[in-house]
Amino acid sequence: MDGFAAVDFEFARQVLQRGIAALYLVAFVSSLNQFRPLLGERGLMPAPDLLAWAASSPARGRLLRPTLFRWVRYSDRMLVVLCWLGIALSATLVAGLPQLSWPWVPMAGFLLLWLGYMSIVSIGQTFYGFGWEMLLLEAGFLAAFLGSDDQPPPTVVIVLFWWLLFRLEFGAGMIKIRGGREWRDLSALTYHHETQPMPGPLSRQAHLLPRGFHELEVLGNHFAQLVVPFFLFFPILGLWVPGPVPALIGAVAAAIVIATQTWLVLTGNFAWLNWATIVLAFATIGVPGIGADAAAPASDPPWMIDGMPLPWLIVTAAVALLYVVLSWPALRNLFARRQLMNASFNRWQLANAYGAFGTVTKERIEIVVEATRDPDPDAATWHEYGFKGKPGDLTRIPRQFAPYHLRLDWLMWFLPLGTPLEEWFTPFLAQLLRADPATLRLLRHDPFDGERPRWVRAVSYRYRFATRAEHREGGVVWVRDRRRVVIGPAHLPGEDG
Template sequence: MDGFAAVDYGFAREVLQRGIAALYLVAFLSSLNQFRPLLGERGLLPAPDLLAWVAESPRRRRMLHPTLFSRMRYTDRRLAALCWAGMAVAAVLVVGLPQLGPPWVPMICFLLLWGGYMSIVSIGQTFYSFGWEMLLLEAGFLAAFLGSADQPPPTVVIALFWWLLFRLEFGAGMIKIRGGREWRDLTALTYHHETQPMPGPLSRQAHLLPRWFHKGEVLGNHFAQLVVPFFLFAPLVAVWVAVDGPWIWIGTVAATIIVATQAWLVITGNFAWLNWATIVIAFSAVSIPVVERAQRDETRAIALPVYWIVITCAVGLLSVALSWPALRNLFAHRQLMNASFNRWQLGNAYGAFGTVTRERIELVIEGTSDADPDAAEWSEYEFKGKPGAVGRIPRQFAPYHLRLDWLMWFLPLGHSLDDWFSMLLARLLQADAATLRLLRHDPFEGEAPQWVRVVSYRYRFATRAQHRVSRAVWTRDRRRVIVQPVSLRGS
C-alpha cells in the first residue's frame, strides 16, 4: 500500500469487481425465474399487497427499505424489466467494459445494481430474508468505489472490504461459540452435512467421514472464523510501522485460509451465493506486490484524482459510522444474526448456524386424483433441491438460490405452517403453471389433483452398506400427516 493507493491490490480489485458483478447476475436471474410465482401479482405472498399495506401509514413507509416500487406501481412486467436490466449491467461489469473508463463509470454501474437489487429485496418478505441478500447489497455498494483499471484501487475501499470480511467471518464464529453446545463439544459437523438445508452431491460422502474428521472440521472452522480474521489487517499495521517483509504477506495467508474453508463448504452444500461471495470478498486481502522498481514507480506515478480521493474517504467515514452498531453487536451478550441497522442495509451484522439440528424432518406434499381421500393412492410432488425420492443424488445449485426449497427446510422447525405454504397448497390444487415450474416433478403432468396433503418423514443418509444393497442415497421413515387432505371444494 502507498498512501491513498493500494498499489499491490490490482488483482484483488479485478476479482472483486468481476466476481461481485457475476453474483449480481445470478441474483437477478434467480429473481427473474422465481419472484413472480412467489411474490408477484398472483404470487404466494403478493408484493402488491405488501405495498398497499405500507402505503396506508407513514410509519409503515418509513419501515420499508428503499424500493423503486414505492414510487411506481408494481407489475410483473416491471419486475422482469428490472431483472433483465440488472443482468445486462452485471454482464458488462463481468466483461470489464465500464472499468476501462473513468472511475465514476463503474461506480454508477455498481450503484445501479445495488439500488435495483435492493428494490427487489425490500419487497421480498420471507423469501428474501436470508443473510446473503444483505451481504450482496453491502458488497455491491463497496465495489462501486474500487475505481478504474488504469488506476490503483483506493486503500480505504480495500480496507472496508477487509472489515466486511471480518464481520462476516468473526460474526459467524461468535454466533457458533455462543450458540449450541455442539459447536463447543466439536460434534456439530457430525450432523450438519446430513441436516443442512439443501445438501449437495458430495454431502453424503462428507457425512460418512469418520467422527475424528468432523471434530477436525469444527476446530478448523473455529480457527478460520475466530482467529484468522484478525490477521486480515496486517498490511495496515505494516503501513503504520513502515515495515515490509512478512507483514505484507500475512493478509494474503489469512485470505487463503478463508478461501480454503469456504471452498470446502461449496463442495459439501448448497448455500446460495454465501460461500461464493465470501471467497470473492476474501480476495480483497490477496496482495501481489509490484516487485520491479520501474513498474512500481510507474504505478505510483498514476495518482488518484483528487475528487476520487474525496469520494472514497467520505465513503470510508460513512462506513465507519454505519458500522458502529455491528461492532457493538459482535461483542454483545445477545448477538444478533444477519441484522441490518439502517434502511440502506450497510454496515450489517452477519452470522449463520448458531445451532445445528440433529434430525432431518422433511415435509412431503402428496396429491391424488381419486375422489375419496381415505382410499386414495397418493403421489409425491418433487422439489428441485430439497430431498425427496430416496434414490436421487442431491444436485449442485449454488450459487443459484432455490428460495422455495430453502423455506421448505424451515417449516418443520417452526410451531405452525406459514401463510405462504397454505397458498402453495392452493396453487397446487389449481395446477398453477407458474408454481409448478418451481418444482422438479409434477406427478399429474399439469392436471389439477382432487386432494393434497402433507406428510412428514425423517430422512437419513444411507450408510455405505445400505447403498451397496439398494443404491439409495437416503433412508426415510414416515412420521405423521401434518396437513390432512384438503381440496378446493373443502376438506
C-alpha cells in the same frame, strides 16, 4: 499499500469487481425465474399487497426498506424489466467494460445494481430474508468505490472490504461459540452435513467420514472464524513496516478463508454465501507489479494524489467516514452477550451483522407434499411432488445448485422448525390444487403432468443418509420413516374434491 493508493491490490480489485458483478448476475437470474410465482401479482405472498399495506400509513411506510416500487407501480412486467437490466449491467461489469472508463462509470454501474437489487429484496419478504442478500447488497455498494483500471484502488475501500470480511467470518464464529453446545463439544458437524438445508452431491460422503474428522472440522472452523480474521488486517502494516511479511500474513489468512469456504462449497448448497466469502477474501491478497501504478509517472500533477484524482479521493474518504459512523452497532454486536445474527442496523443495509448456524439441528425432518386425483382421500393413491433441491426421492443424489438460490426449497427446510404454515405454505398448496403453471415450474416433478389434483396433503418424514451397506444393498441415498400428516387432506374451498 502506498498511502491513499493500494498499489499492490489491482488483482484484488479485478476479482472483487468481476466476482461481485457475477454474483449479482446470478441473483437477478434467480429473481427473474422465481420472484413472480413466489411474490408476483398472483404469487404466494404478493408484493403488491405489501406495498399497499406500506402505503396505507406513514408509520407502515417507514417499516419498508427503500425500493423503486414505492415510486414505480409494481407489476410483473416491471419486475422482468428490472431483472433483465440487472443481468445486462452485471454482465458488462463482469466483462470489465465500465472499468475501462473514468471511475465514475463503474461506480454508477454498481450503485445501480445495488439499488435495483435492494428494490427486489425490500419487497421479497420471507423469500428474501437470508443473510446473503444483505451481504451482496453491502458488497455491491463497496465495489462501487473501487475505481477504474487506469488508477490504483483506494486504500480505504480495500480496508472496508477487510472489515466486511471480518464481520462476516468473526460474526459467524462468535454466533457458534455462543450458540448450541454442539459447537463447543465439537459434535456439530457429525450432524450438519446430513441436516443442512440443502445438501450437495458430496454431502453424504462427508457425513460418513469418521467422527474424529468431524471434530477436526469443527476445530478448523473455529480457528478460521475466530482467529484468522484478525490477520486479515495485517497488510495495512505495510504502510509502516518494510518488507513482504505483512502482505504475506494477509495472503495466508485469505488462503485459509478460501480453503474453508471451498470445503463448504463442495459439501453443501448455501446459495452465494460461500462464493461471496471467497471473492471477498481476495481483497486481502496483494500482488505487486500489476495495474496502473506500474507505468505511473514519477510525480503527480496538482489534481492527482498517489495516482488518483482529488475528487475521487474525497468521495472514497467520505464513504470511509460514513462506514466509521455506521459500523459502531455492528462492532458492539460482535461482543454483545445477545449477539444478533444477520441483522441490519440502517435502512440501506450497510455495515451489517452477519452469522450463520448458531445451532445445528440433530435430525432431518422433511415435509413431503402429496396429492391425488382420486375422489375419496381415505382410499386414495397418493403421489409426491418432486422438488429441485430438497430431499425427496430416496435414490436421487443431491444436486449442486449454489451459487443459484432455490428459494422455495430453502423455505421448505424451515417448515418443521416452526415457520407459520399459513404465511406461504397454505397458498402454495392452493396453487398446486389449481395446477398453476408458474408454481409447477418451480418444482422438479409434477406427478400429474399439469392436470389438477383433487386433494393435497403434507406429510412429515424423518430422513437420514443411507449407510454404505444400505447404499450397496438397495442403491438408496436416503432412508426415511413416516411421522405424521401435517396438513390435509385438503381441497379448494367450494369444491367437493
